[in-house]
Amino acid sequence: YTVYIKRADRIAPTFSGAIRADIPGPGSLPFTRLDLASKYTRNDGDAMGYISVTGSNPAFGALMLGAENYKFGTPVPMSSLGQLVFVATSEGTVSYDVTAYAGTDTTTPIGNVVLTITATTTRPVILSPAATTVARDTVTPIGASFFTGRANLYGLPLLSVEIEPTNTAYGTWYLGVDPITAKTAIPAGRLGSLTFEAKANGTATFNWWVTTEAGTSDAGTGAITVVTPTLTLKPYTSTSKVYKGSAWPVSLSHFKYEPASLSLSYIKITEIPAKNDGYLYLTTDLPKDTANGYDAITANTALKANAIIPASYIGRLSLATTNTSTADQITFKWTATTDAKATGAAWAEP
Numbered sequence: 001y002t003v004y005i006k007r008a009d010r011i012a013p014t015f016s017g018a019i020r021a022d023i024p025g026p027g028s029l030p031f032t033r034l035d036l037a038s039k040y041t042r043n044d045g046d047a048m049g050y051i052s053v054t055g056s057n058p059a060f061g062a063l064m065l066g067a068e069n070y071k072f073g074t075p076v077p078m079s080s081l082g083q084l085v086f087v088a089t090s091e092g093t094v095s096y097d098v099t100a101y102a103g104t105d106t107t108t109p110i111g112n113v114v115l116t117i118t119a120t121t122t123r124p125v126i127l128s129p130a131a132t133t134v135a136r137d138t139v140t141p142i143g144a145s146f147f148t149g150r151a152n153l154y155g156l157p158l159l160s161v162e163i164e165p166t167n168t169a170y171g172t173w174y175l176g177v178d179p180i181t182a183k184t185a186i187p188a189g190r191l192g193s194l195t196f197e198a199k200a201n202g203t204a205t206f207n208w209w210v211t212t213e214a215g216t217s218d219a220g221t222g223a224i225t226v227v228t229p230t231l232t233l234k235p236y237t238s239t240s241k242v243y244k245g246s247a248w249p250v251s252l253s254h255f256k257y258e259p260a261s262l263s264l265s266y267i268k269i270t271e272i273p274a275k276n277d278g279y280l281y282l283t284t285d286l287p288k289d290t291a292n293g294y295d296a297i298t299a300n301t302a303l304k305a306n307a308i309i310p311a312s313y314i315g316r317l318s319l320a321t322t323n324t325s326t327a328d329q330i331t332f333k334w335t336a337t338t339d340a341k342a343t344g345a346a347w348a349e350p
Helices: 078-083 188-193 311-316
Strands: 014-024 027-030 048-054 061-065 084-088 092-102 111-120 130-135 139-141 160-165 171-175 178-180 184-187 194-198 202-212 220-227 232-234 247-249 256-258 266-271 278-282 307-310 317-321 333-337
Touching (some): 014 027, 014 084, 061 092, 078 084, 084 111, 130 194, 160 188, 232 333, 307 311, 311 317
Parallel strands (some): 130 220
Antiparallel strands (some): 027 084, 048 092, 061 084, 092 111, 139 194, 160 202, 171 178, 202 220, 247 317, 266 333, 278 317
């Protein structure tokens, strides 16, 4: 038999599409900021080596190559792209055709991309209040989109956000580990470390501003509403066995719930074990605390239904079994809260 090997036809590079760029007027646009590479597909050819620009300068600006006006149609090597800059003196819109060349060839164009540059003198405008709702006792990241999604930047990149807390009773802003208590400018690059720590139910208010190269917006208002977190309780079944007539220690980790990032303040036993099977008890006395809303519990006595136990005492809770129990399992039901006081607390569904 005979084997023929045929080389596939060469696939030439391509360069096509459109690019939009927004800058302040006055302002400048180095061509290194343009994502020209995403419009160029090398295929079997060489990498993009040169570009040229055709068009004309508008009344509000000029295309410069270094300190001189760029001569339209002149190939510029990619290594010198940082010297090719559009300089705007005021606002307006202009379009150019950008042509690409492969390797060192400056005579055979690969294709062209339409570049549209818009220069604006318009300062950013805040469109709506910045508002959200968070759960108490949580730390919430507040990213750039929390602000930019409520403002018109007119296509310009965000430079910074200023925040001025006007009510700190319900939570604290943090930039990294540093609290924000007064008007503070935050560079756009640091907004990823901006958080709000919710401490009490209520509404934390603040003023805010956004800044672009065109200037700073007028003040906007904001509100972070802090509410009681919603707990979802989960059933728990121990995998360990307990002998009749003995006791099984209960720990806080046996009380499963979501979100696990929250800390329980109190446990309430809503349904006690069947009398013939066993009972719950504390190994030490729990003093009464009228201010926080729970009664005293005497050590080593069976708990009654609706007994409230601070989370710090759960490690002293045990389940005693009887010698006469005929049950395969001993169960009880519970609820919990993250409120600081049991009095008037919002309890989760048992």
